[in-house]
Amino acid sequence: MKAAICTKYGSPEVIKIENIQKPTPKDNEILIRIITTTVQTGDCKLRDLIGVNTSKTNYNPVVKFLMRVMMGYNRPKNPIFGTELYGRIESVGKKVTKHKVDDEVIVMTDVKMGAHAEYIAWPESKLIISKPNGITSEQAAALSFGGTTALCFLRKAGIRKGQTILINGASGAVGSSTVQIAKYFGAVVTGVCGTNNIELVKSIGADYVVDYTQEVIGSGNIQYDIIFDAVGKTTKNNCKNILKPKGKYITVLSGIAMGKQKDLIFLKRLVEQNKYKVIIDKCYRLEEIIEAYKYVETGHKKGNVIIKL
Numbered sequence: 265m266k267a268a269i270c271t272k273y274g275s276p277e278v279i280k281i282e283n284i285q286k287p288t289p290k291d292n293e294i295l296i297r298i299i300t301t302t303v304q305t306g307d308c309k310l311r312d313l314i315g316v317n318t319s320k321t322n323y324n325p326v327v328k329f330l331m332r333v334m335m336g337y338n339r340p341k342n343p344i345f346g347t348e349l350y351g352r353i354e355s356v357g358k359k360v361t362k363h364k365v366d367d368e369v370i371v372m373t374d375v376k377m378g379a380h381a382e383y384i385a386w387p388e389s390k391l392i393i394s395k396p397n398g399i400t401s402e403q404a405a406a407l408s409f410g411g412t413t414a415l416c417f418l419r420k421a422g423i424r425k426g427q428t429i430l431i432n433g434a435s436g437a438v439g440s441s442t443v444q445i446a447k448y449f450g451a452v453v454t455g456v457c458g459t460n461n462i463e464l465v466k467s468i469g470a471d472y473v474v475d476y477t478q479e480v481i482g483s484g485n486i487q488y489d490i491i492f493d494a495v496g497k498t499t500k501n502n503c504k505n506i507l508k509p510k511g512k513y514i515t516v517l518s519g520i521a522m523g524k525q526k527d528l529i530f531l532k533r534l535v536e537q538n539k540y541k542v543i544i545d546k547c548y549r550l551e552e553i554i555e556a557y558k559y560v561e562t563g564h565k566k567g568n569v570i571i572k573l
């Protein structure tokens with residue numbers, strides 16, 4: 265099978281397309297023919313852990329060190345990146361009971377990665393859902409990264425109905441998910457984005473929009489219950505004047521969101537109720553994955569970037 269392989273950390277050019285052995289599923293695994301996957305900021309930061317910093321990695325040195333211990337100190341332990349995918353089951357192991365051949369599934373491979381390939385063997389019960397009705401194959405690939413991150417941080421913030429929340433970076437993968445999920449939880453949402461994304465951010469439900477090219481964040485005179493920085497461009501200090509006295513400031517850089525099965529099920533339900541739309545920007549072929557990395561690393565994508573296998 266073809267796969268995008270990363271055997272050393274560095275710039276996008278370290279990624280090579282190679283033919284490697286197709287995996288064989290174990291008894292409890294399914295073999296998935298991957299149809300679509302994504303390149304996310306997480307892939308860029310991992311690829312660039314000891315590198316030229318093309319992804320403008322904003323991990324602090326301690327997080328970077330811990331990431332290297334976890335993901336491979338000198339080179340990636342798993343050379344195939346990709347944290348989420350949509351595909352069709354091609355075969356199943358002897359002990360598989362929950363899935364069958366031809367089922368269409370969404371998997372969040374998360375820190376295990378392995379989605380930038382034509383096939384993956386995956387445990388039948390781990391971070392997997394059937395594809396919801398009414399979404400495209402591109403949206404299916406990108407259901408989990410932004411959505412599960414948004415859920416993790418909104419829970420940390422303790423979001424409640426009627427609260428006001430300012431979401432910085434509302435047009436990115438995490439931000440566009442957070443706007444929609446915060447609305448679902450009943451919050452009054454102000455999305456911060458650039459001029460080109462104002463219509464997008466309104467269209468996914470933001471009640472108010474602030475254009476960061478026109479207004480310095482933190483300089484306004486409205487105060488919020490929650491400020492969530494979904495792109496990690498502010499500090500609590502920058503925002504202190506627009507946070508209510510008992511308000512919570514939280515940034516996406518303040519911890520690692522791990523995927524949870526219950527969150528995937530939650531997102532699937534939201535999609536089926538038409539309350540959550542996965543935003544898609546550009547699509548690339550696997551052979552064009554270096555271009556996809558470069559585009560993601562501009563820091564200006566809208567929602568998600570897709571790889572079609």
Ligand SMILES: NC(=O)c1ccc[n+]([C@@H]2O[C@H](COP(=O)([O-])OP(=O)(O)OC[C@H]3O[C@@H](n4cnc5c(N)ncnc54)[C@H](OP(=O)(O)O)[C@@H]3O)[C@@H](O)[C@H]2O)c1
Nearest residue numbers: 305433435436437438458495497516519520521563564565
């Ligand atoms: N903690 C975790 O577990 C976790 C999980 C996922 C992601 N992350 C991190 O979260 C961050 C965001 O990830 P992402 O994938 O959502 O990013 P992304 O999709 O690449 O974000 C791009 C968006 O951010 C907007 N943007 C850029 N600069 C901005 C600014 N100064 N103010 C407001 N908006 C701005 C861009 O709009 P314009 O084009 O208008 O500038 C663009 O639409 C990354 O650092 C990522 O590594 C952390």
